[in-house]
Amino acid sequence: MSGPALAVLASAVGLLLALGVATAFSRAKVGFWGALLVCGAGAVVALVYLIGGAEPAMLTLPFGLAGQSTILALDGISGLFVLLLMLSGTAAAAASLDDHGHPPATAPAFPVFLGAMLLTLLAGDAFAVVAGFELMSLASFVLVVTSHREQSVRAAGVLYIGMAAIAGVCLIAALALLSAHGISFAAIRAHPPEGWRAAVVLALVLLGPGSKAGLAPLHVWLPPAHASAPGPVSALMSGAMTKIAVYVMIRLLFDLCGPAQPLWWGLPLLAMGLASAVLGAFRANVETDVKAVLACSTIENIGLVTIGLGVALAARAADLSALAGLALGAALLHVIAHGLFKTLLFLCAGAIQYGAGSRLMGRLGGLLQRMPITGCAMLLGGACLAGLPPSAGFASEWMLLQSVLGAVRLGGLGLQIVVCVLAAGLALAIALAGCAAVRLVGVALLGRPRSATAIAAVEAGPPVRWAMLGLAVMVGLIGLFPGAVLGLAAPALRALADTNLAGRADALGVSAIARAQGYVPLGVALLLAIAAVGIMLVLRARAILGHRGGPAWDCGFGAPPDWLPFGDPLTQYSAGGFSQPLRRILGPVLVSATVSVDMPRPGDTRPAMLREHSQDPASQYLFAPIAALRAHMSGLADRMQFLTVRQILSVMVTALILFLIFIAVLEQL
Amino acid sequence: MSSVAGLLALLLHLALVLAGAPLLLGLLRLIKARMVGRAGPPVLQPWRDLLRLMRKQPVVADGTSWLFRSAPAVALAATCTAAALVPSFALGMTTAPVGDLLVIGGLLALGRAVLALAAMDSGTAFGGIGASREMTFSVFAEPVFFLIVFTLALITGSTNLDTASSVVNAGVGLRISMALGLVATTTLAIAECGRVPVDNPASHLELTMVHEAMVLEYSGRHLAMIEFTAALKLLLWMSVIAVLFCPFGIAPHDGPGATLAPWLWLLGIAAWAAKMVLLAVALAVFETIQAKMRVFRVPELLGMALLLGLLAVIFLFVSQGFAQGAP
Amino acid sequence: MEHFGYGTMGYDVAHMLGGGVLLLSFALLSQRRIAALINIYALQAIVLAAAACWQGFAQDAPHLYITAAIAFAAKGVIIPLALHRFVHRLNLSGSVDTALGIFPSMALGVALVALAIMVVLPTTSQSQALTREDLALALSVVLLGLLMMITRRTVITQVIGFMSLENGLILAAVGVEGMPLVVELSVAVLVLVAFVVFGVFFRRLRAQFHSLNVEHLDRVGSAHR
């Protein structure tokens, strides 16, 4: 079973890349239809492969790095991510078929992007994974800068490619460090790194693929880039691409570095994961662009996944394989769940951007009635985002919290206190995400429209609607049957931590300890349904049904005047207003927020101004100094440039004389 | 305990809880009134209010969506589900394996989120202000909640209320962590239920409202459901405190003679009722002597609770360290 | 070739001529007037030609006479005359624009000679005395030429510095025993070409700027980064 699956998926890579070339010379729809079919087939193959036991398979291609061959491989780990990628890709491709999904210029890069991600997953040697990863960066860059006539998009593109360059070089360096005895994964596994090499690999992986995944402090590129891309592309970037980066992290840290790594390896992951989770969730509360909110929440979710990975890494080192399995299961389940519901949410955002003419929350409102299907899909996605039971977001967060509870067994008092802080921070992040979800849905979908375009909003076209429907069904199923998804992840768990979730995950529910009580989403859903039916029955029996319309009471403000067709917009809470308490309380701590008030003196007619200023700590404390250093270095280099001929000659002669002195000294010794 | 007994216990529990929630509220109001020298409404007054509200036709604000109309039912359903997961007089209800404290927290968050969304849907400034404040408080309440869960899970080895409660009942000794946890839980319960000093449910000044501001636009049966939800939530939190910190008297689920034992149940019901009354008295006293806080002071209060929770966990670690070092 | 050993006549003459070239390099470095500079350069070329002649005689390598002839004709006569004409026609002021004072550059020059000796003598410990001396002298001349190029501002002094550097190269090449003709030819080509190109440049420079000050040129460039 496994050999043919790999062959099919490998040819899918080839097909997708070829499709990109073909699309460049034909109509855009060709690329999207092709991507849809290939991804659909790939999803089926991946599912069958995972259900069939996920036997590892290998395939050698006759071309690759400088005359050598390329190895492709498929196992339970990559199979799981392939499934996610193919599902997300199918949905995004389907949504792209809508006339307003994309500018047509993106069409050739779209299948290439999918193909590059698939190649990264199927890579069986160091070069293939690097090539796939970099090609993925390049293709997504092309997709991001499609609407390049806008200055903000170009700025986002510059930032994006810079971070991609850092990620790429770090990844290459990490793999170069690993592949001292050959570039195939088998050879690397046979010689896992030790000592400082292992530590450097860890650092490079966190900086490289970590930044691609959106881990703090290298996350600053993510919100503008994901916001700039067309809807289906952002869906893929947030839903799938960040997960590919997570896959690379897992592949390198868990698989290729071997199980013999020390316990402290988990700590950097925990720290960065927690920072990403809290910062991402907080920024999701502050941004006013729908897509930027979603992108920030991606940072948060990647943080959650990384915390799971960190616990798993530490637990594996401490020989707590049950805990490692739980944490890794939580991370993988969250990867799948987030991958799908974030794809769904970005498709909604794309539909809103076209249908309501803006993605700024201050110009939206009341869309649930005008775009019912998009609105309902976004409600479902929002529930997942907030981690409300029994949605897909809750099960994985439940497992994650359970694994953090278990993590106190990892070490002494110091580590326990770290775990304790981690637990509080994790809860804070999850709560912040809930707040952000309420804000997003409440401002964009509910209330009164805030602009004329929002009044005239139109529902998304049929392809997008079908894509949303499909994703919604999958997300719903994951929420109700997390155990089934964990069943698909079983081969990955076996391969990564030599453990399983037997007795802890079944079709009905999940639990932290084998055969103990845990979380049964189906039961919760059933109870909710029974309660709802019961309430309905009671109301039928005892209450007066039906209702009467009227202007909002609003403590006596009454109906708006006729010349304000949707009420006075300013009396409705805005996105900024909603998060004001949070900004005021957490802003100074997390994003160095400052407020300056300019109050004119009495008699002065100029308006009073209140300015809020905030900056991401990563850009403030990391990127700004680095940029300043870079500018300083460039200044130094520039000074070398506009010298007179005489001065240049002096430099040259100095170099020669230094060499001569070097030789003279060498001779004297 | 057999499945039949579990089901029976569940049904009895639900009946008690659903009937008792407005009564508890009534009792609370009565005690408060008496403490400030008023006669106060009868204990049954909340029930009467609810029935009266159900007989009025609701007025729904123009421009609201279906979400506005269905939110009260969803919030109530979520709270009912959570209530079904918190044991009152007996352990081992059918619903016990379905979820643990985290699930209960999630269900309460669901109810809160739905009501906040409904408030936003009304498109008024007060809806927004209420939703914003409610969600902000929840941000600070959640870490406290999780640290409490953390403490309990470390002491009892489980996050499941049934298991935890039976472990506590079996005796874990008098622990400083439990005491700190109790204080933190109480603070959290006050914040979650919107009681003084976090919020004043009897407030008539819109600008100071939190929870009440969210539901300003509701009337008729919708309002009845929301009121009922609030009452249920109060009872639920009190039950959580009771079942975790003073579980004595509760009917065990897995004794050697794990059969239907009516006298144990009766004992459990009595103990539970007594605990509820005691807690209501304590709450009434507390609310009477406290003034409502400024909105921006609330995170400080919750921050204190968070620190207490942290202290609880740290003391636990320390004592575990002693325990490991002693033998 | 025992008559080239230390203390022999052959050694002494070669040594003296090589030393003369180096001495004239120092003279170039110390000179403030352009006309005198050109004259000293011509003198250096003539001494170089003499050195090449002597080497041709001593090594019994007739092709070195050709080198000597080229050096004498081109660098001893033609180039100095042409330079004199340029200076006259362009009406250049008679003094050298120095970036580094005469004395400091002389001191630097002495240091460079010391460096050259320190570098060459140990590296050539197995070679015969003449080669060692010759190479050290040649390297010194090369380094002094470079020093002149970087401590003088006007184009004409830079050109002379460059050409004195080439003199050092030839000194090195002729001093090496049995070096095939190719190198000498290439050196000749270099001198010729250098002159041609400089000539072209001088014409073009004058056409563009009516000035031969290099600093002026550089400022034009820095407007375009």
Added chain:
Amino acid sequence: MMPDWLPPAALVPLAPLLGALVLTLVRDARAGAIIAIIASAAGLAFACRLPWLMGSGLFVLVDPLSAHVAILTAFVGFTTAIFSYRYILVELASERIKASRVRQYHALFMSFLGFMLMALLSNNLGVTWVAIEAATISAVLVVSLPRSANAVEASWKFFLLCGVGIALALFGTVVLYLAAFPALGSGYAAMTWTELARAAPDCRGPMLNLAFVFMLVGYGTKAGLAPLHSWMPDAHAEGPTPVSAVLSGSVLNVALVVILRLRGVMQANADAIDPGPPLMALGLLTVLFAAFSLWGRRDVKRFFAFSTIEQSGLAAFAIGLGGVAGTFAALLHITVHTLAKSALFQCVGRAAQRKGAQSFQAIGGLIVSDRALGLTLATAIIAVAGLPPFGLFSSEVLIISETMRLHPYLVPLLGIGLIVSGWQLIARLISLCLGEPSDSPGPAVSWVAMIPAWVHLAIVLGLGIAMPVSIAAWLAAAATVAK
């Protein structure tokens, strides 16, 4: 058929040189361009026979290394000659270059190409040196052709710096001959690369050191290694663009090949210092310096000249790494960079003509105004920035891997250089190709004009993802030669 004294390999440089002679007599611009194309095509055709003409004589050396770089140079010369055809016509029309100078242009271009090939295929150090010198002079004269004040300044700088460099290289050559004297005695044999390589262990080690220093500084100037690079940005920015296209490839390659051969000699001698560390130091310094210099540039061609300097530094670094793997990476890098960069300069030349200026400010939105040109330029920049699937990606991966294996502590510096430069390259891609199109007074650029660039990029692509085993073996053989 062929006279005995004329080895068949000598035809490779002779074809362009003869073309140059003929061109001095041709006045017409079109006819001149066509003759140049024919001459360079002949050179390429002869060069393609080189792999079957392996062997060495007193003056001619054909081994995989020289043959490979010669084919590469001839190929780039050929496509550039094609590119020049239209380029010069446009320059003439816009009066940036005088009609009387066009004749000089083609003749100088061909002589430049011919001397480069001669330097590559010569076995004699002296001949190599003369050829490089002659090629430099041709290049200087070509650069000064536009006759603007800046072009004069650039060619002056070019000449003076390269003249000094080449003089130092000659001194190095003399010392090298002296060093080989005890092993090879006097005569021509002591100046051939093949004999030197064979007799290297018996040479005087300390003398080799001295020779190495002078030749490194001398040829390093030609290769544009910092701090000896200053002539390069000016020459690129001010000279005609076809010259930049060839300059950034061939001059650099020839200089690097000489350094590569010298490294082989040094390594074989036990007394000589290891040439690796100085080369790596210079290479790394160049990479970093050029990467940081990229940021403040306002002139497009100057910008890409710094990118060339950076790539040259990278190649020198890889040569310094030593071993077959390092040399293989260096050769691959030289190859793909030459192809990609000349394609890039072709696009830049067209863009500058189209927009009537070569500053970043004046060129924008190329993809909108000239789709074919914009896309080709973007692709070329992506290739030069070292992104997959292009060949520079492979070579950079190889270089980083090899560095990681031998000197892991140098990887951070190398990484910083690559990140800083790659970032800026793509940022400039955005500013050149994307956004609102700027004014386009020049002639429109057709798809057909882009074909030479596409051919280059296609080869770079092929070498990047699917290098045939035969070519890999060929490159490996070339790397082994100079081990």
